[in-house]
Amino acid sequence: xxxxxxxxxxxxxxxxxxxxxxxxxxxxxxxxxxxxxxxxxxxxxxxxxxxxxxxxxxxxxxxxxxxxxxxxxxxxxxxxxxxxxxxxxxxxxxxxxxxxxxxxxxxxxxxxxxxxxxxxxxxxxxxxxxxxxxxxxxxxxxxxxxxxxxxxxxxxxxxxxxxxxxxxxxxxxxxxxxxxxxxxxxxxxxxxxxxxxxxxxxxxxxxxxxxxxxxxxxxxxxxxxxxxxxxxxxxxxxxxxxxxxxxxxxxxxxxxxxxxxxxxxxxxxxxxxxxxxxxxxxxxxxxxxxxxxxxxxxxxxxxxxxxxxxxxxxxxxxxxxxxxxxxxxxxxxxxxxxxxxxxxxxxxxxxxxxxxx
Numbered sequence: 001x002x003x004x005x006x007x008x009x010x011x012x013x014x015x016x017x018x019x020x021x022x023x024x025x026x027x028x029x030x031x032x033x034x035x036x037x038x039x040x041x042x043x044x045x046x047x048x049x050x051x052x053x054x055x056x057x058x059x060x061x062x063x064x065x066x067x068x069x070x071x072x073x074x075x076x077x078x079x080x081x082x083x084x085x086x087x088x089x090x091x092x093x094x095x096x097x098x099x100x101x102x103x104x105x106x107x108x109x110x111x112x113x114x115x116x117x118x119x120x121x122x123x124x125x126x127x128x129x130x131x132x133x134x135x136x137x138x139x140x141x142x143x144x145x146x147x148x149x150x151x152x153x154x155x156x157x158x159x160x161x162x163x164x165x166x167x168x169x170x171x172x173x174x175x176x177x178x179x180x181x182x183x184x185x186x187x188x189x190x191x192x193x194x195x196x197x198x199x200x201x202x203x204x205x206x207x208x209x210x211x212x213x214x215x216x217x218x219x220x221x222x223x224x225x226x227x228x229x230x231x232x233x234x235x236x237x238x239x240x241x242x243x244x245x246x247x248x249x250x251x252x253x254x255x256x257x258x259x260x261x262x263x264x265x266x267x268x269x270x271x272x273x274x275x276x277x278x279x280x281x282x283x284x285x286x287x288x289x290x291x292x293x294x295x296x297x298x299x300x301x302x303x304x305x306x307x308x309x310x311x312x313x314x315x316x317x318x319x320x321x322x323x324x325x326x327x328x329x330x331x332x333x334x335x336x337x338x339x340x341x342x343x344x345x346x347x348x349x350x351x352x353x354x355x356x357x
Contacts, residue, residue: 016332017306018339021325022059024310025050028322029063036322043096044075048121049326055128055350056329056341065129072122075100077114079140088147090159091140092119092175116148116157116171123178124349138179145172145184153186153193154207165206166197170219174347177226187227194220195244202249214257214266214279217250221286222346232346233288247287254283255292262297274305274312274324277331282345285334295335302328 029050039046051068054060077091077100085091092114094100099113119141126133148156148168155168169190176182196208197220203212204220224230224245231237234247257264257280263272264280277298284290304316305328311320312328333343333350344351 016303016337016339017310018057020308020310021329022054022057022062022310024307024320024325025053025057026059026062027310029054041095041099042118044072044093044118044125045095045121046322047072048125049322051125052128052349053326053329056333056343058339058341060129063129068129069126069131072125073136075118075122076137077112077140078137079144085140085143088159089144090114090116090148091144092116093122094118113158113160116145116155116168116175120171120174123175124347127178128349133179138181141175142179142181142184145175146186148172149185149189151189152196153189153191155185155190166194166204166216166219166223167206169194170223173223173226178347182227187229191224191227191229191244194223198245198250202246202251202253211267212253214264214276214283217254218279218282221250221283222348225286225346230286232286234286235288250283251287251289254280254287255289258293258298261301262294262299263301264298271315272301273314274302274331275314275327277302278327278334281331281334285345290334298331299335302331 028046032046036046047068051060051063054062072093075094075097077094079085079089079091089112091112094114095118123133126136147159149172150156150164153169154164155172156162156164157168157171172185173190176184194204197204197206197210197216199205199210199212201212203214204217205211205213206216221230225232229244235251256268257266257276259265259272261272263274264276265272266276266279281290281293281298284293302312305312305314305324307313307320311322311325313320314324329340330343330348333340334345341350343349
């Protein structure tokens with residue numbers, strides 16, 4: 001049997017198929033399709049999409065929460081001694097069992113591959129299923145995360161080295177926020193790095209002097225909000241509270257990302273893509289400007305990416321995938337879809353699971 005999709009036009013007014021999306025996420029929780037085998041190292045991130053998605057869909061009863069907690073905690077890297085904490089290694093969470101290195105027969109530790117993004121996903125999942133984060137070993141995370149911050153304020157995702165950009169500044173900020181402890185990062189340096197990424201057109205690039213991008217702009221605004229440097233609903237606040245960024249220029253750039261088809265693009269002159277309804281929509285929500293978008297047109301575009309069998313695709317008429325399914329659901333949460341839990345925009349999880357910002 002071939003998979004069919006709705007070829008919807010704005011006049012079709014297709015509804016949000018909550019039960020089908022619950023089924024899709026539940027299916028992904030039990031067994032990932034074979035084409036996800038290449039992403040095995042990111043299994044914790046895939047679990048984040050599934051579990052956070054089910055929470056937004058008000059369907060967390062479909063999973064074994066205690067089983068999830070046990071599995072996530074088993075992926076945490078732990079130092080063998082106090083000296084390990086001063087070695088420059090990062091002791092966060094591994095992305096999967098295959099990246100979780102153990103001691104060999106001679107007692108030598110094979111390199112620790114824990115990752116900032118995996119650590120963010122781990123804490124988000126634990127928080128979502130109701131685990132008390134104060135019960136875990138957060139000291140090793142906070143004490144070692146500081147070694148990932150660079151002199152310019154940016155963060156590497158892992159101590160063995162990799163690219164540094166706003167994605168990992170966001171992960172560090174979200175980790176410290178969820179652990180309610182900022183000892184692991186220099187917020188002032190991180191703030192200066194973020195501000196250096198705002199482009200001439202108002203958006204933010206992943207690194208200084210790069211093209212403005214919807215995902216990077218979300219990471220910038222959400223990080224500044226989590227770190228306490230800006231307030232939400234910026235456009236209604238006094239000028240003094242928003243002076244560290246150019247809000248009018250950012251607002252203009254963000255509103256221009258809604259295309260003629262109703263969807264949102266990540267960059268100028270690019271096709272609309274499901275996920276940017278959250279990345280750019282989240283920016284507009286933080287700014288207090290989500291009310292200015294054409295919400296019906298956004299809903300209509302997202303509906304054309306909604307699979308008949310649950311989940312969302314990147315573009316209309318394609319097969320659904322976990323990443324775009326999750327961000328399709330978050331986008332509908334931003335649109336106040338009935339039956340969905342509200343989202344805590346800056347944390348990227350349901351508001352009921354954490355602090356609503």
